[in-house]
Amino acid sequence: MEKGLTTRKIVTAGVLGAIAILLGVTRLGFIPVPTAAGNATIMHVPAIIGGVMQGPFVGLVIGLIFGVSSFLDATIPLFKDPLVAIVPRLFIGVTAYLAYRSLKGVNEITAIGVAGFIGAITNTLLVLLIAVIRGYIAPGVAVTIALTNGIPEAIVSVIITLAIVVAWKKLDHGTNKKSKISGEL
Amino acid sequence: MTEQPILEVKHLQHIYMKGTPLEHHALSGVSLKINKGECIAVIGHTGSGKSTLIQHVNGLMRPQSGEVVVDGMNLSDPKLDIRLLRRKVGLVFQNPEDQIFEKIIGDDIAYGPFKMGLPIKEVRDRVKWAMEVVGLSFDEMKDRATYALSGGQKRKVALAGVLALRPDILVLDEPTAGLDPRSRNELLEKLKTLNEQEKITIIFVSHNMEEVAYLAGRIYVLADGRNLVEGTPEEVFGEADTLKKHHIGAPDTVEILGQLKAKGFAVRPNAYQLEEAAKEIIAVLRQDGR
Amino acid sequence: MKKIAGFEFELTRNITIGQYVPTGSIIHRMDPRIKLASFTLLVISMAVCATYGGNLLALVLSCLLFYVSRIPISYGLSGVKPAIPFILILAILQLLFYSEVASGGKVLLNYGFIHITTDSIRLVVVSALRFVEIIFLSSVLTLSTSTTQITHGIESLLRPLRTVKFPVHEFALIITIALRFVPTFALEMEKMMKAQASRGAEFGTGAWWRIVQRTKDVFPIIIPLFNVAMSRAEDLVLAMESRCYVPGSQRSVSKKYKAYRTDYAALIFCIVFAIVLLAFPFPY
Known part of the structure; x- marks a missing residue:
């Protein structure tokens, strides 16, 4: 990764920020998997991808865009509080980047997967933590949500982050994977 | 004609964002009647309603008023089996290569057939057929990565992905837009083969009059969401003044022959196919030389 | 999520981001920097105020x-309406079950596990009010300010951060790019959903516990969407660099804002209002 703020970083942050907004205002941001809320959100994934691909600043800015758009768009009173809607989101891309960087030397694909997991968990935990501090929900309920919502969401996040980043970084080339319809039937 | 048309559109209307200040009339009463095995071009200026029209054909949009009947299936019927309809009508969007999402060519083309729940052997046969039809070698290409393809090849993969559904009607929106001339000619040839040999009914939207002249058996011209002119290419290109008024050009061949005729040369102005037109011009030159 | 069936594709066309309602009012004509600063002040004080x-x-x-x-x-009410069920459910849950959060105050009802106190009622009512206030406030801001004005405003407000090496201009540019591309990507997304639906795509297939399968169901839309975004990004990087864009270099601005006396008056009003919300000893 280049040092400093390059044109590429600025533009990447911009387009991924646009996707974060778009995922928030359409149904595409929700995957129908079993959680307490009935679906898992993937709106934080652009921030994770930005952090992994272009570093912590880009991750932070995308998180901020996601946070502000979820604040302006909120239909749940909890997220009409800027402290709950915006502040936690700033850290998604940053922790994802830190996870990626510390594991990159071991295995890049693992590092990307872990970054997807850590980014999603950061989102869940910080939102719940601030919601508890601000008195919107009880600590016991927060733990339940963390388990029932946070874990499926983290799994979804790992799958999507891997699918996108591995393809962009062209890490799966030379694996000689065959098509599903290949071989003797 | 007693034969039942494979697609019939009657007085179709569509208004976007109805009841808001941004209301926009895309279609204000369009009618089409297309028989099995025809190759139809739909032309018209940007905003004439072409794209809205073709999205009705496979049920992405339902008629707000008017009627769309595809092979006996009425799209206004709330109990319509939309999956069956979509197997009958394959829709190829503009720049279809954008929709490729699998890493391997074979997998992407197989996506539709797999979603139909076909057994793997049938899927494989269909993928093979679709790839060969568009000019991709099944054995060589099926395991290749999609990212490494050229623009023209990507478009072939996307087209094969729709053909693998084995539709009776193939609808294409600007099939050659953005392709280099060579890939374009190749694609046009493939479409012609599909229509003539595989007997697939083709409906395509185009801005390019040369390709309309090359492919289409019949033409519908739309303007402001209404039918303007329809008929065989000879008939439609004969209405040069009407077309011009709506900013629709004719093929270069028609333009050239028209101007020659105006200058008093004895040419048939509706010999729009490239080779015919060339013959006409050569004939004029020979007369001149004599 | 509903399955793709053919009726719900026009959603993306109706996205209202940066929807601007030009009435030419005094709020529309405010200096965007001062408008944003006042807005931020008000939102923070409302978020903290608990009386x-x-x-x-x-x-x-x-409302004023x-x-x-x-x-x-x-416009403001349409933002509140979809939230009413949430507010009600939250209110009931908080009143009945989450009494441990706000257990102070006078006990009004204590029956089995139901434990209602003056504090828990206060929590419910105040968060509902706060929600409505902030919806109204942010609607007025976004409806009376164009997105260009908002980004310019953010840029000038953050300018002091330059002293700590925060890339203020670049930050504003990122936001401009993001807002610019939302409608573009929305159309791309609509096209992608339609194209994949034509190929037989469906969401939410497989048993409900098959998280991996259900996540993969969105691949046909989400992967092309990210790919289109990245190729747009590449084009834009090239275009910017070929026009000699260098991050961090000085640039002149084409539009200068000037704050008038009414703007300062509005700002002072908001400061006073915020102080009142935070510091005034309201009896209730």
Whole structure:
């Protein structure tokens, strides 16, 4: 990764920020998997991808865009509080980047997967933590949500982050994977 | 004609964002009647309603008023089996290569057939057929990565992905837009083969009059969401003044022959196919030389 | 999520981001920098204020803003309406089960596990009021300010951060790019959903516990969407660099804002209002 703020970083942050907004205002941001809320959100994934691909600043800015758009768009009173809607989101891309960087030397694909997991968990935990501090929900309920919502969401996040980043970084080339319809039937 | 048309559109209307200040009339009463095995071009200026029209054909949009009947299936019927309809009508969007999402060519083309729940052997046969039809070698290409393809090849993969559904009607929106001339000619040839040999009914939207002249058996011209002119290419290109008024050009061949005729040369102005037109011009030159 | 069936594709066409309602009111004509600063002040003070009196006052102010800006209040109400079930459910849950959160105050009802206190009622009412206030306030801001004005405003407000090496201009540029591309990507997304639906795509297939399968169901849309975004990004990087864009270099601005006396008056009003919300000892 280049040092400093390059044109590429600025533009990447911009387009991924646009996707974060778009995922928030359409149904595409929700995957129908079993959680307490009935679906898992993937709106934080652009921030994770930005952090992994272009570093912590880009991750932070995308998180901020996601946070502000979820604040302006909120239909749940909890997220009409800027402290709950915006502040936690700033850290998604940053922790994802830190996870990626510390594991990159071991295995890049693992590092990307872990970054997807850590980014999603950061989102869940910080939102719940601030919601508890601000008195919107009880600590016991927060733990339940963390388990029932946070874990499926983290799994979804790992799958999507891997699918996108591995393809962009062209890490799966030379694996000689065959098509599903290949071989003797 | 007693034969039942494979697609019939009657007085179709569509208004976007109805009841808001941004209301926009895309279609204000369009009618089409297309028989099995025809190759139809739909032309018209940007905003004439072409794209809205073709999205009705496979049920992405339902008629707000008017009627769309595809092979006996009425799209206004709330109990319509939309999956069956979509197997009958394959829709190829503009720049279809954008929709490729699998890493391997074979997998992407197989996506539709797999979603139909076909057994793997049938899927494989269909993928093979679709790839060969568009000019991709099944054995060589099926395991290749999609990212490494050229623009023209990507478009072939996307087209094969729709053909693998084995539709009776193939609808294409600007099939050659953005392709280099060579890939374009190749694609046009493939479409012609599909229509003539595989007997697939083709409906395509185009801005390019040369390709309309090359492919289409019949033409519908739309303007402001209404039918303007329809008929065989000879008939439609004969209405040069009407077309011009709506900013629709004719093929270069028609333009050239028209101007020659105006200058008093004895040419048939509706010999729009490239080779015919060339013959006409050569004939004029020979007369001149004599 | 509903399965793709053919009726719900036009959603993306109706996205209202940066929807601007030009009425030419005094709020529309405010200096965007001062408008943003005032907005931020008000939102923060409303978010922190926990008294009945303060929140009622804030609610009155946010309704008044609609009047002054001459924007129909129905715009604000349409933001509140979808939230009413959430507010009700949250209220019931908080009142009945989460009494441990706000266990202070006088006990009003204590029956089995139900434990209602003056504090838990306060929590419910105040968060509902706060929600309505902030919806109204942010509606007035976004409906009376164009996205260009917002980004310019953010840029100038953050300018002091340059002293700590925060890339203010670049930050504003990122936001401009993001807002610019939302409608573009929305159309791309609509096209992608239609194209994949034509190929037989469906969401939410497989048993409900098959998380991996259900996540993969969105691949046909999400992967092309990210790919289109990245190729747009590549084009834009090239275009910017070929026009000699260098991050961090000095640039002149084409539009200068000037704050008038009314702007400062509005700002001072908001500062006073925020102080009142936070510091005034409301009896309730």
